[in-house]
Amino acid sequence: MKSQLFTAFKLTFLCLLLFVVIYPLVLLGFAKLAPNQGKVKFIERQGKIVGAENVGQKFDQDRYFNSRPSAVNYNAAGSGGSNKGPSNPDYLKDVQARIDTFLVHNPGIKKSEIPSELVTASGSGLDPHLSPAGALIQVDRIALFRHISKEKLVQLVDAHTEKPLLGLFGPERVNILKLNLALDELK
Incomplete structure (x- = not known):
């Protein structure tokens, strides 16, 4: 014993x-x-914190590039997905509502052209990035709203496209907060 x-x-x-x-x-x-040594990097404008580089924020106005939907309403205190499977009726209603909203604000886009990250929440609910395709599909709406040429907006997206880590890990991505801040700085 x-x-x-x-x-x-x-x-x-x-x-x-x-x-x-x-x-x-x-x-x-x-x-x-890791980048930023695993810490949150705050972004300041005119002495005020406007957001965190690594945490998603809600952008849903027509004048901005929309961010990825969040299952936790962008609450960084507790990240998480919806935990609803792809056949769950509530989940399918949420996705369809996001598709309908996107199509209303982006006329001329077909449902089949919408990148999935614009209508589905990330696993953490706080993803600050979109694919370049997710940003570029919004260029027509923003060009119309802000009276900026599409070419200038495409160049802006290209300039803010981050390459994979070490050229190998992960896809290309665009930080929506940084992109929208740069968009506000355009004349």
């Missing part, structure tokens, strides 16, 4: 050491190698 108890204590101590000390330190080490 004593030998089993001693073995249990050793195993408990080993697990505590491994999962409470070593594992978090390894994750911290990887975070230090």
Whole structure:
């Protein structure tokens, strides 16, 4: 009995050491190698914080590039997806409502042309990025609303397209907050 108890204590101590000390330190080490060392980078304009580079924000006005929908209403205190499967009737209603809204604000676009990230929430609900296609499909609406040439907006999207990490990891993406801030700076 004593030998089993001693073995249990050793195993408990080993697990505590491994999962409470070593594992978090390894994750911290990887975070230090990530962009911004794994920390939120706030973006300021005229001395005020306007958002965080790594956290999505709601942009749904016609004058801006729309952001990706959020299942948590862009609440950074707790990220999460909707946990509804692709055949869930409530989920399908939400997606259809987003499609209908997008088509109303972007006439001339066919349903089949809408990139999925514009009508589906990300797993975290806080994704600040869209694909270049997700941004470019909105150019006609913004050009019409702001009286800016489409070519200038396409150049703006291209200038704000981030390449994959180390040229290998992840797809090309556009940070919508940075893109919209640059859009406001256009004359």
